[in-house]
Amino acid sequence: MVFAEDSAGEEFIFAMHISIGVLLAMLLLARIAARALIKPPELPEGFTALDKRMAHAGHLALYILPAVIITLGWAETDFGGHGVTLFGIPMPKLFPTMDTWMGIKLEDFTSENHEILAWTLLAVVVLHVAAAVKHRMAGHDVLYRMGIGKK
Numbered sequence: 001m002v003f004a005e006d007s008a009g010e011e012f013i014f015a016m017h018i019s020i021g022v023l024l025a026m027l028l029l030a031r032i033a034a035r036a037l038i039k040p041p042e043l044p045e046g047f048t049a050l051d052k053r054m055a056h057a058g059h060l061a062l063y064i065l066p067a068v069i070i071t072l073g074w075a076e077t078d079f080g081g082h083g084v085t086l087f088g089i090p091m092p093k094l095f096p097t098m099d100t101w102m103g104i105k106l107e108d109f110t111s112e113n114h115e116i117l118a119w120t121l122l123a124v125v126v127l128h129v130a131a132a133v134k135h136r137m138a139g140h141d142v143l144y145r146m147g148i149g150k151k
């Protein structure tokens with residue numbers, strides 16, 4: 001870490017991280033609502049059955065992973081009794097302040113899994129971009145489905 005532990009700089013970075021995470025939570029909820037209301041276009045012709053299964057699994061992961069990461073981050077902050085804030089505005093306390101549950105150290109558990117899943121999400125995003133480039137090079141135009149360019 002660039003800043004010393006418990007320094008003002010570290011506190012600032014954490015507050016920014018949590019606020020941006022809360023903004024992402026709001027965007028994710030808006031995205032889920034839009035996805036439920038608006039049917040996405042079909043996958044392009046030329047996709048094999050395996051391509052379609054991989055695409056659907058990848059898209060599902062891009063919803064589930066951020067939702068779980070954000071929930072774990074929120075839980076860790078609440079378990080520690082710190083309180084989640086959005087640029088200084090207090091957000092609802094979704095989890096109680098508590099140390100352990102059934103012998104599990106809650107802050108350690110949420111912190112470790114938050115980090116592991118954040119790296120997993122990064123890997124899924126990289127694979128997603130690589131798959132989009134691969135399909136584009138194979139002549140399957142997938143970018144218009146993301147609102148980029150025209151069909």
Ligand code: HEM
Pocket residue numbers: 017018020021022024025066069070071073074075076077084111114115118119121
């Ligand atoms: C998709 C959104 C998010 C991503 C990708 C993400 C990713 C990360 C990463 C990579 C770390 C560093 C882990 C480490 O080195 O220890 C971290 C730490 C942390 N995040 Fe998030 N985060 C997100 C959202 C949130 C939210 C919404 C909250 C709280 C409401 C939050 C709370 C925390 C806390 C408290 C830590 C410190 C963990 C520790 O070291 O104990 N995060 N996050």
